[in-house]
Amino acid sequence: MSGTLVLCEIDGAIARLTLNRPDRHNSLVPELLEELLTAIAEVRRNDSARLMVLAAAGRSFSTGGDLAAFHEAEDVAAYSTQLVGLLNEAILALLDLPQPVIARVQGPVTGGSLGLVLAADLVVLAEDAFLAPYYVEVGFSPDGGWSALLPERIGHARAAEIQLLNRRVAAEEVKALGLAHAVAPAAELNRQVEAWTEALSAKVDGGLRAAKARLFDAARRASIAEALEAERRSFVDHVTRPETRAGVARFLGRAA
Numbered sequence: 566m567s568g569t570l571v572l573c574e575i576d577g578a579i580a581r582l583t584l585n586r587p588d589r590h591n592s593l594v595p596e597l598l599e600e601l602l603t604a605i606a607e608v609r610r611n612d613s614a615r616l617m618v619l620a621a622a623g624r625s626f627s628t629g630g631d632l633a634a635f636h637e638a639e640d641v642a643a644y645s646t647q648l649v650g651l652l653n654e655a656i657l658a659l660l661d662l663p664q665p666v667i668a669r670v671q672g673p674v675t676g677g678s679l680g681l682v683l684a685a686d687l688v689v690l691a692e693d694a695f696l697a698p699y700y701v702e703v704g705f706s707p708d709g710g711w712s713a714l715l716p717e718r719i720g721h722a723r724a725a726e727i728q729l730l731n732r733r734v735a736a737e738e739v740k741a742l743g744l745a746h747a748v749a750p751a752a753e754l755n756r757q758v759e760a761w762t763e764a765l766s767a768k769v770d771g772g773l774r775a776a777k778a779r780l781f782d783a784a785r786r787a788s789i790a791e792a793l794e795a796e797r798r799s800f801v802d803h804v805t806r807p808e809t810r811a812g813v814a815r816f817l818g819r820a821a
Contacts, residue, residue, distance in 0.1 A: 570586050570596055570600045571584060571597060571600035571604050572622075575608065578613060578615040578616065578766055579617075579762055580614040581618045582619050583620045583621060584601070584621040584622065584627060585621075585622045588623075589631060590623065590627065591626060591627040592627065592628045592630065592631035593676075594631050598652055601655050605617075605655070605659065605662060606658070608662065608664065609664075615664060616762060616766070617662065617665070617666050617667070618666075618758055619666055619669065619685060621671070623672075624671065625671070625672035625673050626670045627674060628673055628675045629675045629676020629677045630648060630708075632813055632817055633817060641805060641810075642804065645801045649708050649796070652709055653790075653793040655681065656681065657786070657790055660684050663774045664773075665687065665765055665773055666684065666686050667685060667761055668688045669689055670688060670745070671690075672695075673696075674695070674697075675696070675699055676699055676700070676705075676709060677710075677711075678709060679696060679698075679709045679711060680708075680710035680714065680793075681709075682696075682744070683709075683744070686780075687746050688747075689754060689761075690736040690745045690747070690748050691750070691751040692748060692750055694739070695733050696733070696744075697732070697733045698711055698727065699731060700728065700731075701728065701731050702812065703813055703816050704803060704811075705804060706803040706804075707796060707800075708800045710793065710796075712792065713792030713793045714789065718744060719744065723742065
């Protein structure tokens with residue numbers, strides 16, 4: 566891989582982070598997540614940045630873990646330990662970020678990339694955006710907050726139905742479930758983001774940071790971290806199973 570996998574631009578009060586692996590639908594690999602963590606840390610250190618926009622280049626926000634990388638890994642358990650561990654760090658870093666986070670989402674949000682959306686404070690979806698888990702199709706155990714964050718947000722019954730049936734959830738339903746705050750035509754996504762950045766910029770910075778901090782106090786943050794770690798352990802346990810290896814190969818159309 567060459568090039569920068571996460572673009573980071575801080576222009577006055579607004580920081581913009583862009584997942585930049587469009588040729589692979591911004592699928593998650595360790596290198597991308599490491600760059601994302603570095604960029605989030607840069608925003609956190611910047612005293613002038615009052616809010617952050619998380620976006621993605623190309624047609625897809627992110628299709629989750631890169632299945633080809635799982636298939637090709639010499640030690641898939643070690644690879645998965647690293648990948649899901651970094652994803653968990655990124656989710657927690659977004660939750661811990663003092664500045665409010667706006668997620669600008671188009672196309673698919675599948676697998677563990679859901680965690681990046683769940684960790685945002687305000688979410689706008691393009692009309693073509695959708696969520697889908699895919700874990701039961703491959704044999705993976707859910708990661709990215711599908712068990713650590715989603716049931717709390719939408720209830721156990723809805724979370725179970727979506728995951729067990731691997732149901733695709735379209736943008737308007739995502740909003741109705743309370744996982745997004747706006748849906749817009751793709752051409753108007755930036756307009757909604759700009760409206761929110763203008764509104765947030767007009768608020769008292771200390772008040773914004775205090776409001777966000779209280780949403781995830783120490784006890785709730787610790788509980789989320791523990792649940793994400795449980796996801797990582799379960800993911801690593803399942804990824805080495807023959808049925809999962811076969812499921813990945815079948816999904817990719819390759820020999821196991």
